[in-house]
Amino acid sequence: MINNKSKYSQLIKDEAQRLGFLSCGISPSGFLEEEAPRLEKWLKNNAHGEMRYMENHFDKRLDPTKLVEGSKSVISLLLNYFPSEIQNPESYQLSKYAYGTDYHFVIKDKLKELLHTIQTEIGDVNGRAFVDSAPVLDKAWAAKSGLGWIGKHSNLLTQKVGSFYFIAELIIDLELEYDHIVSDHCGTCTACIDACPTEAITEPYVVDGSKCISYFTIELKDNIPSEVKGKFNDWMFGCDICQDVCPWNRFSKAHSEPLFNPHPELLDMTKKDWEEITQDTFSKVFQKSAVKRTKFSGLQRNINFLK
Template sequence: MTPTEKNTIFIKQQAAALGFDHCGIARAVQLDDDARRLEQWLHKGMHGTMRYMENYFDKRIDPRKLVDDAQSVITLLLNYYPEQEQRPDAPRIAKYAYGQDYHEVIRAKLNTLLLRMQETIGAVHGRGFVDSAPVLERSWAQRSGLGWIGKNGNLIHKQAGSFFFIATLITDLPLEYDSPAGDYCGNCTRCLDACPTGALVQPGVVDGSRCISYYTIELKEMLIPDTMQGRFEQWMFGCDTCQDVCPWNRFSKPHSTPEFRPIPEILNFSTREWETLTEDAFREIFRHSPLKRTKFRGIQRNLKFIS
């Protein structure tokens, strides 16, 4: 067994030991096709007010500009599919936000993985990223064999569906590389047909400026356009519609990460309890929750819009 093969096996074993469900590895190269698609997407204004998407374009498409002498892009998936559901009459919250903020949970795991690599392999340089840096994580996941980008824009794993967080570790360590995954959406259009706001403008292309997740999380303005009135289907924070209708998610299984156990209030709060929640109580209950991203006033805005 060569050192490269040995290091690859070690990294995948450690990823599993840290609780990651899947690990794939791709060669660090410039993503030319993705660059063209991203440029077109931005030119059409599909990022709405998310101006940060325009920044660091060169780094988004080339991991070697994020890590000097980058050789490999390690992609890791962490399941967040919950065993429990919200009460049916409550304002709806995307499943990824049921528990603790995934940024905090995954960042700690990535740091530990890199440390173990350095302790065992030697002078390894790398950086971990969790949905908060200029990395096209879904493209890297596809290139590393972990799934394909579905018509709803989400990464879909053939044996496990799409309810996964995606993390990326870029390193200067050469490794064995996995083969890209094929596309298995076929002729299915359930996600395209089900999107409440028509944000899925064509297979694999999401108009972010029309997505419920954009309006309920990313939009910082206090007024949601009247054209969206009555189209949110009670989604107060995020939206899972395009994933809920996806046939591949019949393979989803409940996660085993303690930090992602649902906050009781998310499962049990009625509409009335959400409406009467004070800002101090919100900050206390959701201090480690993804809900803090939209802040208390954002939740109140969303509640009024869907009521």
């Protein structure tokens, strides 16, 4: 007789694949014992800078049963965003994840469909979908679900496809078959640590968020401190340096999600085009993009800082 946990887990993974997810792993919902002291230390060191929201819901961050009452399983999913074409390397740079439609919308729709299938095929299952939008330690859960290991740059890494993908979760009140943790394959490599121009990776596996180019160009609302002038390597929104230099990203393959394709004008824009960008062009090129988060004024501030 087929074990129901096994049957349901396979059904979920098959549906995730049909929806275009790169991979799907499952772990038991519960307290993240190893992450608790790490998170506490990271916050105590003020490595979150002005991202004060990181201090909120400490208990919920570490225990999804406090976030989704009665939850039994955390289903972690990866969605590839590695582009087939990249920006003009001589231009100001955007993080690759921001080329197309804001991932929150794209993934949320897929997760709703996945939950609907689970409820239709299995029955009365309750749960919530999360895409980087609630106190969920997504990288920790993805690693716990066997989808990869946390690299020295603190991103999730896999041997087959590197790290250019989004992570999302479905936390549900159904017991399933759980996956095993995979081993770390960073070895003695320090490419990401050596390449970071602002020295944000303070030691292997520890990133000081308040020193990261992504933090300065997206999260920080005040003026960018003058001491980091000249250290941004032309990154105006986010930064991919630590991922670009990672040897495992040689295996990245182009995504097949049309919504992640960039606006046609984006790839060809020169530095001069960016410096002269108007509110109208910004609204047209980034109509549904994550770049809207920094607003036109924020992008202008970043570009002026790079000039």
